Every structure is written in C-alpha cells, then in structure tokens.
Amino acid sequence: MKLTILGFNSAIPTVRSHPTSQLLVTRNRHFLIDCGEGTQVQLRKAQAKFSKIDHIFISHLHGDHVFGLIGLISSFNLLGRKKAMNIYGPKGIKELIETQLRLTESHKSYSLNFIELTSTQSELIYEDEKVMIYTIPLYHRIYTNGFLFKEKTRLRRLNMEVIEQYPEIQICDYQNLKMGKDFVSEEGKVIKNENLTLPPKHSYSYAYCSDTMFNMNVVPIIEGTDVLYHESTFLGDLEDLAYKTGHSTSLQAATIAKNAHVKNLILGHFSNRYTELSVFRDEACSVFPNTWLPEELKTFDFKDICNILE
Amino acid sequence: MKLTILGFNSAIPTVRSHPTSQLLVTRNRHFLIDCGEGTQVQLRKAQAKFSKIDHIFISHLHGDHVFGLIGLISSFNLLGRKKAMNIYGPKGIKELIETQLRLTESHKSYSLNFIELTSTQSELIYEDEKVMIYTIPLYHRIYTNGFLFKEKTRLRRLNMEVIEQYPEIQICDYQNLKMGKDFVSEEGKVIKNENLTLPPKHSYSYAYCSDTMFNMNVVPIIEGTDVLYHESTFLGDLEDLAYKTGHSTSLQAATIAKNAHVKNLILGHFSNRYTELSVFRDEACSVFPNTWLPEELKTFDFKDICNILE
Numbered sequence: 001m002k003l004t005i006l007g008f009n010s011a012i013p014t015v016r017s018h019p020t021s022q023l024l025v026t027r028n029r030h031f032l033i034d035c036g037e038g039t040q041v042q043l044r045k046a047q048a049k050f051s052k053i054d055h056i057f058i059s060h061l062h063g064d065h066v067f068g069l070i071g072l073i074s075s076f077n078l079l080g081r082k083k084a085m086n087i088y089g090p091k092g093i094k095e096l097i098e099t100q101l102r103l104t105e106s107h108k109s110y111s112l113n114f115i116e117l118t119s120t121q122s123e124l125i126y127e128d129e130k131v132m133i134y135t136i137p138l139y140h141r142i143y144t145n146g147f148l149f150k151e152k153t154r155l156r157r158l159n160m161e162v163i164e165q166y167p168e169i170q171i172c173d174y175q176n177l178k179m180g181k182d183f184v185s186e187e188g189k190v191i192k193n194e195n196l197t198l199p200p201k202h203s204y205s206y207a208y209c210s211d212t213m214f215n216m217n218v219v220p221i222i223e224g225t226d227v228l229y230h231e232s233t234f235l236g237d238l239e240d241l242a243y244k245t246g247h248s249t250s251l252q253a254a255t256i257a258k259n260a261h262v263k264n265l266i267l268g269h270f271s272n273r274y275t276e277l278s279v280f281r282d283e284a285c286s287v288f289p290n291t292w293l294p295e296e297l298k299t300f301d302f303k304d305i306c307n308i309l310e
Numbered sequence: 311m312k313l314t315i316l317g318f319n320s321a322i323p324t325v326r327s328h329p330t331s332q333l334l335v336t337r338n339r340h341f342l343i344d345c346g347e348g349t350q351v352q353l354r355k356a357q358a359k360f361s362k363i364d365h366i367f368i369s370h371l372h373g374d375h376v377f378g379l380i381g382l383i384s385s386f387n388l389l390g391r392k393k394a395m396n397i398y399g400p401k402g403i404k405e406l407i408e409t410q411l412r413l414t415e416s417h418k419s420y421s422l423n424f425i426e427l428t429s430t431q432s433e434l435i436y437e438d439e440k441v442m443i444y445t446i447p448l449y450h451r452i453y454t455n456g457f458l459f460k461e462k463t464r465l466r467r468l469n470m471e472v473i474e475q476y477p478e479i480q481i482c483d484y485q486n487l488k489m490g491k492d493f494v495s496e497e498g499k500v501i502k503n504e505n506l507t508l509p510p511k512h513s514y515s516y517a518y519c520s521d522t523m524f525n526m527n528v529v530p531i532i533e534g535t536d537v538l539y540h541e542s543t544f545l546g547d548l549e550d551l552a553y554k555t556g557h558s559t560s561l562q563a564a565t566i567a568k569n570a571h572v573k574n575l576i577l578g579h580f581s582n583r584y585t586e587l588s589v590f591r592d593e594a595c596s597v598f599p600n601t602w603l604p605e606e607l608k609t610f611d612f613k614d615i616c617n618i619l620e
Contacts, residue, residue, distance in 0.1 A: 012385045015354050037381040038348050044325050061414045063384045071347040074373045075322045092413045099409045103402045104371045105452050142415050 001026040001151065001204035001302040003227065006042035008268035008294040010211075010233055011064050013037055018296065019064035020269060022229070023048050024149055024206060027130040032056045033147060033208050039068035040075050046297050051081065055126065057133075058089030059210060060144035061096065070100045073112065081110045088125055090143045091116040117145055122221050136221050138212035141246040146209040148222060154200035156180055156193070163196055204302045207262070210269050213243055214252035219260045226306050228262040229294075231269035232280055250280045254287035264305050265291045311336040311461065311514035311612040313537065316352035318578035318604040320521075320543055321374050323347055328606065329374035330579060332539070333358050334459055334516060337440040342366045343457060343518050349378035350385050356607050361391065365436065367443075368399030369520060370454035371406065380410045383422065391420045398435055400453045401426040427455055432531050446531050448522035451556040456519040458532060464510035466490055466503070473506055514612045517572070520579050523553055524562035529570045536616050538572040539604075541579035542590055560590045564597035574615050575601045 002025045007018025019036025023046065030052040032039075043050055058066050066089070076085065087093060094114040101108065115125060117135060126133035129152070136146030155178035163169050163177075168185045177183065183191040207222040210231040222228055233247035242249050248256075250267055257265035265288055267280050274280070277293055284291040292305065302308075312335045317328025329346025333356065340362040342349075353360055368376050376399070386395065397403060404424040411418065425435060427445060436443035439462070446456030465488035473479050473487075478495045487493060493501040517532040520541040532538055543557035552559050558566075560577055567575040575598055577590050584590070587603055594601040602615065612618075 011388050013351050013381070015351060037378070038351065041323050041325060041348065063381060063410075063414050063416070066414070067381045067384070068347070071323070071373060071377045074377070078321050096410060096413045100373075100406060103406045104373050104376070106373070 001149075001206060001226070002299050003206060003229075003266075003302070004046050004048065004299045005266075005268070005294040005296060006039055006046060007036055007296060008270070009036075009064070010231075010269045010271055012272060013064075014272070018042055019067075020210060021068065022208065023053075026149065026151055026204065026206075028052075029128075029131055030054070031133075031149065034059055034065040034210070035067075035069040035072060036064045037067040037071075040072045042297070043072075046299075050076075050079075051083075053085075054083060055086045055088070057147050057208075058087065058093055059138070059146060059208070060140060060142050061090055061092055062142060062211070065211075066093070066096070070097060073097060073101075073108075074104075074106060076110065077106060077108050084111045084113055086113045086115060088115045088117065088147075090145070091118050118143075122148075134221070136207060136209060136218055138209060138218070139215040139246065140211045140213065144211060146207065146212070146218070148208075148225065149206045150225075151203040151205065153203050156197040156200050159196055159198050166191065166196075169196070202306075202308050204306075206302070207260075209256070211247060213246045214248050214256070216256070216259065219256060222256075222260045222262060225260070225262045226302050227264045227266060227300065228257050228260065229266045229268060230256055232267045232284065233269050233271050235274070235279060236283055250284040251287060254284035254291060257284075257288040257291070263290060266294055266300065267291060268294045311459075311516060311536070312609050313516060313539075313576075313612070314356050314358065314609045315576075315578070315604040315606060316349055316356060317346055317606060318580070319346075319374070320541075320579045320581055322582060323374075324582070328352055329377075330520060331378065332518070333363075336459065336461060336514065336516075338362075339438075339441055340364070341443075341459065344369055344375040344520070345377075345379040345382060346374045347377040347381075350382045352607070353382075356609075360386075360389070361393075363395075364393060365396045365398070367457050367518075368397065368403055369448070369456060369518070370450060370452050371400055371402055372452060372521070375521075376403070376406070380407060383407060383411075383418075384414075384416060386420065387416060387418050394421045394423055396423045396425060398425045398427065398457075400455070401428050428453075432458075444531070446517060446519060446528055448519060448528070449525045449556065450521045450523065454521060456517065456522070456528070458518075458535065459516045460535075461513040461515065463513050466507035466510050469506055469508050476501065476506075479506070512616070512618050514616075516612070517570075519566070521557060523556045524558050524566070526566070526569065528566060532566075532570045532572060535570070535572045536612050537574045537576060537610065538567050538570065539576045539578060540566055542577045542594065543579050543581050545584070545589060546593055560594040561597060564594035564601060567594075567598040567601070573600060576604055576610065577601060578604045 006021035009017035021039040138144040205225040230253035232250035232253040236251040316331035319327035331349040448454040515535040540563035542560035542563040546561040
C-alpha cells in the first residue's frame with residue numbers, strides 16, 4: 001500500500017502548494033481521494049498511472065476538495081477513456097458534475113457512476129476480492145466522510161522448502177494450501193497446513209480523515225490502522241478557532257491517533273497562516289511520536305513506515 | 311496596454327502548459343480573459359494585482375476556458391473581497407457558477423454580476439470614461455465570443471514649453487486645453503489649442519479571438535487593431551481538421567490579421583500534438599510578418615511591439 005500526496009493545503013491554492021488530493025495504490029488498485037483544483041496536473045507530475053484510476057472518493061463538497069474533479073473528468077474524455085468511472089461523494093456531487101457537463105456541452109466517451117452518500121454511520125461502500133472501503137463519518141461544517149481502506153487478509157505463503165519434501169503435493173494443490181486447508185493425500189494421509197505454509201503477508205489499512213473537528217467517535221472505526229491521515233488545520237493554541245470552523249489542531253489529531261492505536265499519523269490541511277510546518281509535527285509528537293509531515297508528490301510506502309519485513 | 315499570457319494551451323492541462331487565460335491591463339483597469347483550470351495560481355506566479363480584477367470575460371463554456379473560474383471566485387471570497395465582480399460570458403455561465411456555489415455551500419462576501427451574452431452580432435458590453443469593450447462573434451462548436459478592447463481617445467498633452475510663455479494661462483485652464491479647447495484670456499485674446507498642446511498619446515486596442523474556425527466576418531470588427539490574438543490550433547496542413555473541430559490554422563490566423571490590417575498577431579491555443587511551436591510562427595509569417603508566439607507568464611507591452619514612442 002502506497003500513498004502519494006498530490007496536495008495538502010487548505011482553502012486557497014498558492015504557487016507552492018495545492019489543495020487536498022491523494023492517490024492510494026494497493027493491490028494494483030488506484031484510488032483517488034479528494035480532488036482540489038490542479039489535481040490532474042499533480043497526477044502527471046507524480047507520474048501516476050492516470051488510466052488505472054477507476055474510483056474517486058470525495059470527502060465533501062468544499063472547493064478545495066472537489067474543484068479539480070470536472071477538469072479530470074473532462075481530460076479523461078479527451079484522452080478517449082472507455083472504462084466507467086466510479087465517483088463516491090456526498091449527495092449533490094452528481095448534480096455538481098452533470099450540470100457542468102451539460103453547460104459545457106461535453107459528450108462523454110465513458111460513463112460516470114455516482115455513488116452518493118447520505119449516511120451518518122460508517123458503511124461499506126466498496127468491496128472486491130482484495131480490498132474493502134468504509135466511510136468514516138466526520139464532523140465538519142458540511143456533510144463530510146473520511147474513508148477507511150482495508151486490504152483483506154492475504155493468502156498464506158507456501159513454505160517451498162518443506163513442500164518440496166513431499167512429492168505427492170502437486171502444483172494444483174497449492175491454492176488450497178494458500179487458503180489454509182490441510183493436505184490430504186490419495187491414501188488419506190493428512191499433513192497439517194501450518195507445517196506447509198507460512199502466515200500471510202501483512203494486510204495494510206489506511207484511514208483518511210479530512211476535514212473534521214475533533215471527535216472521538218472516529219476512534220473505534222479506525223482502531224489499529226497502519227496509517228491515519230488526520231487534518232490539523234491549526235496548532236493547539238487555536239483550538240477554539242478549530243472548533244468554530246469545524247477543523248482540528250495537531251494536538252487533537254495526535255490524540256485521535258493515540259486513542260485509536262494507529263501505527264502512524266500523517267498531518268495535513270494546514271492553514272495558510274503557517275509558513276513553517278515542522279511545529280505541527282513537534283506538537284503532535286508530544287502526544288503521538290510516529291507522526292509524519294506531508295510533502296507534495298511524496299509517496300509514503302506503508303511497508304517502510306510500518307517497519308514491516310516482507 | 312499590457313497583455314500577460316497566463317496560459318495558452320488547448321484542451322488538456324499538462325505539467326508545462328496551462329489552458330487559456332490572459333490578463334489585460336490598460337488605463338489602470340485589470341481585465342481577465344478566459345479562466346482555465348489553474349488560472350488563480352498563474353495570476354499569483356505573474357504577480358498580478360489580484361484584487362484589481364473587477365471584470366472577467368469568458369469566451370465560451372468549454373472547460374479549458376472556464377474550469378478555473380469557480381476556484382478564483384471562491385478564493386476571492388476567502389480573501390474577504392467586498393467589491394462586486396462582473397462576469398461576462400455566454401448564457402449558462404450564471405447557472406454554471408451558481409450551481410457550484412450552492413452545492414459547495416459557499417457564502418459569498420461580495421456580489422457577482424453576470425452579464426450573459428446571446429447576441430450573434432458585435433455589441434458594446436462595457437464602457438467607462440477610458441475604455442470600451444465589444445464582443446466579436448466567433449464560429450466554434452458552441453456559442454462563442456471574442457472580445458475587442460479599445461482605449462478611448464486620450465486627452466491632448468500640454469506643451470509646457472509654450473504654455474509657460476503665457477503667464478495668463480493658469481493651472482485651472484489645463485483641463486480645457488487637454489480637451490482641445492482654445493485658450494481665451496479675460497481680455498478676449500484667443501490662442502489656438504494646437505499651438506498650446508500636442509496630439510494625445512496613442513489609444514491602444516486589443517482583439518481576442520479564441521476559439522473559432524476561419525471566418526472573414528471578424529475582419530471588419532477588428533480592423534486596424536494594434537494587437538490581435540487569434541487561435542491557431544493546427545498548422546496549415548490540417549485545415550480540414552480545423553474546420554471539422556471549429557478551429558483555425560496558423561495560416562488562417564495570419565490571413566485574418568493581414569486582411570484586418572492589424573499591427574501585430576499573437577498565436578495560441580496550439581494542439582497538444584505539437585511539441586515545437588516555432589513552426590506556427592514561421593508559417594504565419596509567410597502571410598503576416600508581425601507574428602508573435604505566446605509564452606507562459608510573458609507580458610506583451612503594446613508600446614514596445616507597436617514601436618510607439620511616448
């Protein structure tokens with residue numbers, strides 16, 4: 001699982017920083033999370049595999065999270081895309097995009113499927129054989145969801161050194177072994193699965209929480225995830241302003257991370273009033289040490305930041 | 311009159327090029343022309359005086375000319391703008407913007423005045439004491455206007471060397487002299503205006519024509535302008551494709567420039583299929599020598615390219 005930060009600024013785009021957008025790549029699936037103005041160019045700069053994106057997740061309909069979506073959709077059209085695109089976002093996102101397509105007289109080469117969200121409870125919104133995605137209800141000035149991406153448990157790994165000692169085990173038996181079944185020979189001899197296989201590789205998880213005020217309700221939903229991105233628009237001294245504007249401080253982000261026993265915290269969505277960002281990390285580290293600062297076009301490889309040997 | 315090219319690419323934004331947008335500054339008025347995605351950041355890069363823009367002109371509702379408008383409008387709001395903003399564009403632009411403002415729950419700190427255009431004849435859409443702006447009906451796949459910006463004739467300049475020889479001429483007389491009136495002393499002595507003043511400075515004009523197929527109907531409207539920007543999406547060998555897509559070739563742009571007796575031609579809106587742009591200039595120069603290529607963030611000072619001594 002790898003996360004590329006395309007932009008992490010709040011509110012107004014500047015020459016140096018782009019509004020929020022992230023690309024999560026896991027098990028050969030490419031998920032785009034939020035899409036501020038300029039995201040399509042950031043994807044190019046990141047040398048992302050544009051055409052592999054089939055699912056876009058929009059947390060809420062504030063401009064710094066969605067104004068780049070119509071441009072991306074239009075460029076996919078001009079590039080001759082044929083595959084359907086799935087867009088998950090708050091109720092209203094369909095009207096937002098379709099009004100623009102109608103008025104700009106855009107004739108699409110591919111279909112758009114809108115999955116409009118209205119629930120205030122966490123719900124499963126995507127599932128395939130390898131990945132599940134849930135909403136994380138957030139607490140902002142407008143209806144907002146975070147998203148929880150979870151790899152399903154992987155198959156067990158074949159212990160070839162042992163398996164090769166049993167000539168009766170054929171290649172066609174491997175899939176059953178990976179799925180945890182014992183080996184039973186034609187003569188009825190049983191070899192326990194745990195003697196033939198190793199535990200599966202780690203299944204990663206990622207929780208995306210932006211924008212939101214501090215709310216402990218998210219803790220049970222994101223319990224134990226490998227990486228949590230949590231907005232921290234302000235430093236701790238502006239907790240009142242954070243509450244008023246529906247945002248969090250770095251201390252609050254760290255408190256969520258600590259209580260949810262996540263392994264890593266990435267901060268972001270900093271207010272433009274701050275020029276030096278290391279203070280956000282310093283403040284959060286006082287509560288939760290494994291805190292990272294985002295960088296534009298930086299890719300976090302979860303294997304590395306979780307110190308998992310594969 | 312100065313024109314800053316913010317972007318001149320057609321269709322899809324790339325890492326190196328932005329879609330169409332230009333900033334025209336004349337007589338201390340700042341006019342924004344078209345507003346593709348990323349325009350607000352280009353304005354920052356150009357160190358433009360953001361807050362001085364009170365009038366935005368949108369030629370047509372294709373994304374590469376308008377997708378940056380909602381972001382710019384939102385940023386003006388976040389920056390606390392109070393002055394009204396006037397937006398000139400095809401019928402539909404009001405719905406395009408207002409739908410987005412409603413769905414993103416944006417509460418504006420300033421008012422937006424939409425001047426929706428429907429005429430297929432050139433019309434005066436803006437006038438103040440120094441500048442007039444007319445539409446230039448264009449011929450594209452969707453309703454499109456170019457824009458003609460004309461400075462009004464300036465005041466005559468005082469010839470101070472002569473005036474100082476007449477002690478009876480007071481400072482309070484200067485305005486009448488600038489307006490071309492003769493000086494009449496209290497005793498009834500008349501001094502001819504032409505003896506006291508010099509001709510006014512040159513009044514500049516700029517014609518913006520994008521996007522359009524080749525059509526000689528624009529020629530009488532833009533006759534004699536100092537600078538013409540005319541799209542040239544393709545080179546001359548793709549004239550058929552240009553016709554089919556509602557665009558022009560560089561030869562056609564130059565033909566318009568020549569027939570309209572403009573002083574300078576700037577090309578732009580090149581198809582992404584071309585990497586080397588000097589061929590556009592070479593081709594156009596064979597018909598119309600005073601042809602310029604655009605460069606991102608380049609400012610054309612009309613005084614310089616028109617060789618006018620002030």
